Structures are given as C-alpha cells and as structure tokens.
Amino acid sequence: EDQVTQSPEALRLQEGESSSLNCSYTVSGLRGLFWYRQDPGKGPEFLFTLYSAGEEKEKERLKATLTKKESFLHITAPKPEDSATYLCAVQTDKLIFGTGTRLQVFP
Amino acid sequence: ETGVTQTPRHLVMGMTNKKSLKCEQHLGHNAMYWYKQSAKKPLELMFVYSLEERVENNSVPSRFSPECPNSSHLFLHLHTLQPEDSALYLCASSRDWGQGSYEQYFGPGTRLTVT
Numbered sequence: 169e170d171q172v173t174q175s176p177e178a179l180r181l182q183e184g185e186s187s188s189l190n191c192s193y194t195v196s197g198l199r200g201l202f203w204y205r206q207d208p209g210k211g212p213e214f215l216f217t218l219y220s221a222g223e224e225k226e227k228e229r230l231k232a233t234l235t236k237k238e239s240f241l242h243i244t245a246p247k248p249e250d251s252a253t254y255l256c257a258v259q260t261d262k263l264i265f266g267t268g269t270r271l272q273v274f275p
Numbered sequence: 276e277t278g279v280t281q282t283p284r285h286l287v288m289g290m291t292n293k294k295s296l297k298c299e300q301h302l303g304h305n306a307m308y309w310y311k312q313s314a315k316k317p318l319e320l321m322f323v324y325s326l327e328e329r330v331e332n333n334s335v336p337s338r339f340s341p342e343c344p345n346s347s348h349l350f351l352h353l354h355t356l357q358p359e360d361s362a363l364y365l366c367a368s369s370r371d372w373g374q375g376s377y378e379q380y381f382g383p384g385t386r387l388t389v390t
Contacts, residue, residue, distance in 0.1 A: 199376040200376030204381075209386070211365050211381030211383050213381070214379070257318075
C-alpha cells in the first residue's frame with residue numbers, strides 16, 4: 169500500500185537554528201513529490217516540485233532534496249515567519265499527502 | 276493570493292440544513308478538486324473534475340454532492356450532514372489531471388461546523 173510519512177510531527181526551533189524536515193514514502197510509480205506550506209486557517213501554499221532522485225530546489229531559506237525513498241526540507245537560519253505546517257505529497261496515479269510537520273520558530 | 280477563491284469562509288449548519296460551498300479559480304486550469312481536512316489527518320481527496328467531467332469520487336457519502344458548471348467554478352452541495360463532517364473543506368485547481376505530475380493551487384478553505 170502506498171504510504172507517505174512525515175517526521176517529526178512537531179518541531180520547535182530558535183531563530184537562526186537550522187534543521188530538516190523529513191518526508192519518507194513507499195509508493196510505486198513516483199511521478200513527483202510536492203512540498204506545501206500551510207498557515208493556520210488557510211489553504212496549503214505550493215513551494216516545490218521534485219521529480220527524480222538527486223534533484224534539489226531552493227527558495228529563500230528553504231531547500232528541498234529528493235532520494236529514492238525520502239525527501240528533506242532543509243530550513244537554514246529560520247525566522248519566526250517560517251512558522252507553519254509543512255506538508256509533503258507524493259504523486260503516483262493519485263496524490264497522497266502526509267500529515268505534516270508543525271514548525272514553530274521562536275525569536 | 277493563489278488565484279483560487281472560496282466562499283463562504285466559515286459556515287455553521289444544522290444537520291437538517293442544505294447549503295453550498297463555492298470555489299472559483301482564475302488560473303485558467305483544467306482540473307479542480309475538493310478536499311476535506313480534519314485535525315491530525317492527511318488531506319482527504321473527495322472529488323476531482325477534469326474539463327468539467329467528474330473523474331474521481333473517493334467513496335464520499337451521498338450527502339456531499341459536487342457540481343462543476345464550467346472549468347472555473349466548482350460547488351459542493353451539502354445536505355443532512357453529520358457532526359463528524361465538521362472540517363476545513365479545501366478547493367484546489369491544477370493545470371491538468373491524469374498522466375504526469377501537476378502542482379495544485381489551493382483556496383483558503385471553508386471552515387464547516389455541523390451542529
């Protein structure tokens with residue numbers, strides 16, 4: 169059965185303390201992997217698409233990487249405004265979402 | 276803003292009411308989606324429309340009835356809901372659907388409370 173697991177469930181960081189969020193998957197026929205950011209009471213906001221192992225994408229303090237079994241979202245020197253829930257989703261013949269990592273960054 | 280709007284943003288309804296959620300996308304996309312988001316659960320895909328034709332219906336109870344009159348508008352008609360249907364209902368759109376991989380753009384959601 170296709171499965172997407174995100175860890176940790178919650179992460180508290182001090183401002184400037186870099187870290188990584190994990191999205192591991194067991195699926196057949198990966199077509200793409202997406203990262204989204206979701207603020208409370210809002211819809212998910214698209215961040216990145218990764219298609220194949222070894223691919224990397226960057227946007228400001230965020231960098232997403234992909235291997236054959238997992239993806240990482242690296243956050244470098246985070247700021248309080250990076251606080252949000254980060255969702256990953258894997259595209260096979262359907263789109264499967266993980267449950268997200270809730271990130272809190274404190275000043 | 277993402278180019279996907281939803282109304283209303285909040286809705287409280289009794290179990291015997293009938294209401295509708297509306298979604299509009301201004302992105303020129305061909306596919307539109309309804310999702311249900313409950314606390315501590317992954318997003319649950321409810322319906323998919325591609326070029327105004329329903330292409331997926333993921334075992335959703337008949338008390339939820341979608342309608343897609345054109346490629347820019349999507350409705351979710353609600354009737355005789357249960358308290359467990361309380362959730363955030365999200366609409367999304369993507370350039371296309373089917374083979375390939377297309378990022379989806381989400382609206383802000385409708386927070387539904389069933390009393």
